[in-house]
Amino acid sequence: MMQRHKRLLLVLGIVAGVGLAAWLGSKAFESNVMFFFDPSQIAEGKAPVDKRFRLGGMVVKGSIEKTPGTLDVKFQVTDFRHTVPVTYDKILPDLFREGQGVVAHGRLRDGVFVADEVLAKHDEKYMPPEVAKSLKDNPPPPDAPAQPARGT
Amino acid sequence: MNRFVLPVIIFLLLAGVLYVGVVHSPDKSTMVSALLGKPAPAFELRMLGDPARGTFSSQRFAGRPWVLNVWGTWCAACRDEHPVLLDIAKQNRLPIVGLDWRDDDEDAMRWLTQLGNPYTVVVVDSEGRTAIDFGVYGAPETFFIDAEGVVQYRHVGAMTMEVWEREFVGRIPHSVSP
Amino acid sequence: MIPELGHFALILALVLTAAQAVFGLAGAHRRDDRWQAAVRPAVAGQFVLTSTAIGALVWSFVNFDFSVLYVASNSNSALPTFYRVAALWGAHEGSLLLWAWILSLWTLAVAVFSRNLPPTFASRVMGVLGIVSFGFLLFALVTSNPFERIIPSPADGRDLNPVLQDPALAIHPPLLYTGYVGFAVAYAFACAAMLEGKLDQTWARWTRPWTTIAWCFLSVGIALGSWWAYYELGWGGYWFWDPVENASFMPWLAGTALIHSLAVTEKRGLFKSWTLLLAILAFSLSLLGTFLVRSGVLVSVHSFAADPARGKFILWSLVVMIGGALTLYSLRAHTLKSNAGFEGTSRDAFLLYNNILLVIATVVVFIGTLAPLVNDALGMGSISIGQGWFTSIFPWIALGLVGLVAVGIHAAWKRGRLGESSRRIWLSLAIGLVLGAIVVYGAYGPGKWLSLVGIIFGLWLIASSLFDPIDRWRRKLTLSRAIVGMTIAHVGLGVCVIAISTVESYTVERDVALGPGETLALGRYAYRFEKIDPVEGPNYDGVRAQVTVLRDGQPVTVLYPEKRNYWVQRSTMTEAGIESRWNMDLFAALGEDLGAGRWSVRAQLRPLIDYVWLAAGLMALGGGIAASDRRYRLKNEATETAPAPNTAGAT
Numbered sequence: 001m002m003q004r005h006k007r008l009l010l011v012l013g014i015v016a017g018v019g020l021a022a023w024l025g026s027k028a029f030e031s032n033v034m035f036f037f038d039p040s041q042i043a044e045g046k047a048p049v050d051k052r053f054r055l056g057g058m059v060v061k062g063s064i065e066k067t068p069g070t071l072d073v074k075f076q077v078t079d080f081r082h083t084v085p086v087t088y089d090k091i092l093p094d095l096f097r098e099g100q101g102v103v104a105h106g107r108l109r110d111g112v113f114v115a116d117e118v119l120a121k122h123d124e125k126y127m128p129p130e131v132a133k134s135l136k137d138n139p140p141p142p143d144a145p146a147q148p149a150r151g152t
Numbered sequence: 153m154n155r156f157v158l159p160v161i162i163f164l165l166l167a168g169v170l171y172v173g174v175v176h177s178p179d180k181s182t183m184v185s186a187l188l189g190k191p192a193p194a195f196e197l198r199m200l201g202d203p204a205r206g207t208f209s210s211q212r213f214a215g216r217p218w219v220l221n222v223w224g225t226w227c228a229a230c231r232d233e234h235p236v237l238l239d240i241a242k243q244n245r246l247p248i249v250g251l252d253w254r255d256d257d258e259d260a261m262r263w264l265t266q267l268g269n270p271y272t273v274v275v276v277d278s279e280g281r282t283a284i285d286f287g288v289y290g291a292p293e294t295f296f297i298d299a300e301g302v303v304q305y306r307h308v309g310a311m312t313m314e315v316w317e318r319e320f321v322g323r324i325p326h327s328v329s330p
Numbered sequence: 331m332i333p334e335l336g337h338f339a340l341i342l343a344l345v346l347t348a349a350q351a352v353f354g355l356a357g358a359h360r361r362d363d364r365w366q367a368a369v370r371p372a373v374a375g376q377f378v379l380t381s382t383a384i385g386a387l388v389w390s391f392v393n394f395d396f397s398v399l400y401v402a403s404n405s406n407s408a409l410p411t412f413y414r415v416a417a418l419w420g421a422h423e424g425s426l427l428l429w430a431w432i433l434s435l436w437t438l439a440v441a442v443f444s445r446n447l448p449p450t451f452a453s454r455v456m457g458v459l460g461i462v463s464f465g466f467l468l469f470a471l472v473t474s475n476p477f478e479r480i481i482p483s484p485a486d487g488r489d490l491n492p493v494l495q496d497p498a499l500a501i502h503p504p505l506l507y508t509g510y511v512g513f514a515v516a517y518a519f520a521c522a523a524m525l526e527g528k529l530d531q532t533w534a535r536w537t538r539p540w541t542t543i544a545w546c547f548l549s550v551g552i553a554l555g556s557w558w559a560y561y562e563l564g565w566g567g568y569w570f571w572d573p574v575e576n577a578s579f580m581p582w583l584a585g586t587a588l589i590h591s592l593a594v595t596e597k598r599g600l601f602k603s604w605t606l607l608l609a610i611l612a613f614s615l616s617l618l619g620t621f622l623v624r625s626g627v628l629v630s631v632h633s634f635a636a637d638p639a640r641g642k643f644i645l646w647s648l649v650v651m652i653g654g655a656l657t658l659y660s661l662r663a664h665t666l667k668s669n670a671g672f673e674g675t676s677r678d679a680f681l682l683y684n685n686i687l688l689v690i691a692t693v694v695v696f697i698g699t700l701a702p703l704v705n706d707a708l709g710m711g712s713i714s715i716g717q718g719w720f721t722s723i724f725p726w727i728a729l730g731l732v733g734l735v736a737v738g739i740h741a742a743w744k745r746g747r748l749g750e751s752s753r754r755i756w757l758s759l760a761i762g763l764v765l766g767a768i769v770v771y772g773a774y775g776p777g778k779w780l781s782l783v784g785i786i787f788g789l790w791l792i793a794s795s796l797f798d799p800i801d802r803w804r805r806k807l808t809l810s811r812a813i814v815g816m817t818i819a820h821v822g823l824g825v826c827v828i829a830i831s832t833v834e835s836y837t838v839e840r841d842v843a844l845g846p847g848e849t850l851a852l853g854r855y856a857y858r859f860e861k862i863d864p865v866e867g868p869n870y871d872g873v874r875a876q877v878t879v880l881r882d883g884q885p886v887t888v889l890y891p892e893k894r895n896y897w898v899q900r901s902t903m904t905e906a907g908i909e910s911r912w913n914m915d916l917f918a919a920l921g922e923d924l925g926a927g928r929w930s931v932r933a934q935l936r937p938l939i940d941y942v943w944l945a946a947g948l949m950a951l952g953g954g955i956a957a958s959d960r961r962y963r964l965k966n967e968a969t970e971t972a973p974a975p976n977t978a979g980a981t
Binding site for chain 1: 565694697701711712713714715716717718719722723841842843845901902903904919921922924925926928930932
């Protein structure tokens with residue numbers, strides 16, 4: 001019957017549509033999920049080399065190097081066990097400073113983290129939760145100096 | 153009836169997840185200092201009160217562990233933690249140095265007179281230089297410095313007995329008598 | 331003295347809200363006239379007391395009473411009066427009191443305007459609102475008392491967070507809360523209907539104006555927040571898909587679905603259980619937003635200081651209020667059946683598709699916002715969802731919605747064969763295509779193809795929306811406020827889509843280092859950094875740069891971006907230099923001193939960006955006009971009516 005055919009088509013259409021939407025949705029999700037890695041995980045080679053991810057840690061005191069007159073800046077991020085060098089070429093947020101927590105988004109390139117976004121917040125007590133948790137879960141050994149990380 | 157129950161069920165599942173999230177959120181609020189494991193910055197500051205009393209140097213506690221508490225009368229949470237500090241002081245385990253940060257002397261003295269003084273000594277950091285050296289970003293903050301003068305722990309926010317017992321008392325070597 | 335008075339008033343208010351809840355709900359259940367008669371006085375009393383409490387806090391702020399802990403933490407002797415008042419909602423305790431006060435205001439409005447409602451129904455509505463008020467006041471008194479004293483009182487306060495010392499941000503929370511809290515009324519209407527066991531078209535007619543007005547406030551509140559972020563956060567962005575932004579956007583999406591679903595329920599008696607669910611959902615999302623921001627589970631630019639104890643309290647209130655309503659729903663919804671059918675191209679159907687898309691949008695934002703939390707709670711590690719999740723999905727949903735509106739507003743109820751109207755629809759589309767092509771290829775040049783589609787669809791929607799009203803006006807037919815309001819709101823949507831499509835594709839942005847005399851070329855424009863001078867304000871100091879903007883080599887204006895250091899809170903703020911022209915914004919913000927006399931500067935050309943917020947204003951205006959339509963002010967008590975006559979124009 002016409003009516004039944006119409007209904008069947010409608011139902012199939014909806015199922016196909018939902019299936020397609022779910023598939024597209026999961027692809028969108030996958031490509032936008034960003035995982036968090038601390039410098040030690042990068043040193044252990046756990047961080048991806050081809051995907052954008054979040055790096056968090058403390059900005060090492062005295063590590064901020066700016067090329068005078070340009071926006072290029074280099075600094076180091078540490079979790080007191082390993083350190084990762086970071087480069088960035090845009091305006092740094094107002095609250096970015098040495099000895100404070102920071103989160104950067106970007107990619108690893110030859111062991112250097114090339115950041116395309118550096119985050120800070122309008123809150124005087126800024127410590128990204130993942131950084132705090134990571135530092136708390138893996139307290140630095142008492143005397144080990146921070147080692148440069150070698151991302152693959 | 154069936155499909156109308158779905159929303160409640162979904163909601164309760166979500167509430168469960170949120171509950172777990174809330175319960176775990178304190179894990180994320182501990183702050184760490186770049187000073188951890190490094191020698192505490194030395195300072196010599198004026199003591200609160202009569203100028204004739206002179207200065208106090210952080211070297212005075214060399215060879216024994218001590219606590220530094222950064223506070224100010226303008227700081228709301230310092231008010232909250234004050235009773236806890238008084239209780240801690242009564243235990244008499246460690247000397248507590250109060251760093252009166254960017255404050256007014258008279259207000260500070262009035263505060264201590266009215267509320268009680270838990271500090272072994274109070275030094276005045278009106279410019280905030282020492283606080284900057286310690287990486288202090290807000291008050292109150294409390295540091296544990298060991299007998300070698302190395303910063304071993306930093307607590308940001310109001311002190312609680314739980315933190316004291318867990319993080320500070322635990323770090324006292326047995327040779328230090330109460 | 332005054333703070334104690336405020337505190338005491340708050341405690342009394344708590345008692346009265348309990349009375350309001352008990353007399354309202356139990357009174358209706360027992361059909362006790364005397365108890366029900368006590369509800370409105372309880373509401374009035376509670377309003378007066380809550381007003382006293384908030385008045386006491388305002389007084390404390392204005393009079394520099396730093397012995398009140400909250401005032402000391404959020405104010406300062408150098409703070410201008412306007413901000414001393416706004417500081418009331420600068421942090422958690424005060425903003426919660428504001429929430430409670432706005433709720434009491436809405437409840438008072440319900441008490442005043444509900445005289446023509448059946449008494450038991452009105453009592454139940456106010457009773458439910460009493461429960462919500464009770465929850466918030468209890469929360470305030472137990473965990474977040476704004477009247478706590480600090481003794482000895484500090485000589486001066488800690489100052490209001492400089493980020494909040496701005497006119498737009500000062501009024502953004504009250505407007506936003508008025509919206510959020512307003513959805514409580516729809517929620518209360520829904521609960522009352524479920525308790526009565528009856529939901530008809532009249533119910534929908536009562537609920538609509540309340541919901542629409544709340545939605546208007548929420549729209550303006552969100553737009554203000556976005557505008558503020560644009561000029562104050564210094565980087566020229568207007569929407570970041572930040573968890574707290576999303577927390578306000580989700581109720582808005584659900585609210586939009588709700589006002590449209592209510593239209594169907596009112597006109598055709600359909601979608602009853604769906605409308606009920608949406609009413610619960612909209613307010614639930616408001617409550618969820620409150621939870622997310624104050625509990626510490628999500629960390630974001632906007633969140634208040636985290637406190638797990640508060641988080642738990644709010645969570646329990648959520649369970650009671652939302653869980654309770656949804657349980658009621660599971661018990662009662664199945665009794666609400668509608669029998670009328672409708673065709674696939676009828677107005678009813680289009681509104682159904684619209685609702686589906688809006689709910690999908692809400693779910694998308696929900697997933698993106700809560701996924702990190704869920705992931706972490708389930709112990710699967712810490713993730714964050716990049717903006718790409720939202721920006722890759724949302725445009726499609728938005729385009730779908732725009733298309734549905736452009737077509738659907740011409741559909742008639744129930745039967746709506748589009749035949750007669752298809753001419754208008756195609757004509758509007760043609761107009762959209764032509765104008766869109768002209769705009770894109772003539773004015774701006776090729777950009778993202780999605781933007782082209784967006785611009786065409788937006789123009790299509792505007793043309794399509796204007797067809798009927800203009801036609802009716804020319805034929806001297808009545809134009810009800812409902813139609814005018816609807817048209818303006820839909821035009822607003824079209825403008826919004828066009829503006830966003832344009833901004834996303836044709837923004838020109840550069841971060842550069844500039845020294846005095848140096849120029850940055852941006853298309854036909856150029857920014858020349860002239861000089862930088864020190865500057866001082868009431869509670870800050872800093873620097874101000876002078877940037878001359880040239881167009882085709884000729885100076886057209888000067889921008890003055892600033893960098894300010896607020897003394898007391900020791901924080902740095904970036905004040906962008908912005909000039910709004912009719913078709914774009916010229917934007918410059920200072921980064922930092924790079925040495926050698928040069929500063930990092932973010933320079934932007936933002937085409938049509940002001941129309942994004944203007945569009946929100948249009949939508950709110952349309953909603954307001956529609957809500958003031960005559961039929962909501964009539965005092966009749968019609969019961970289930972026959973489907974409305976086939977007036978294709980009105981919703």
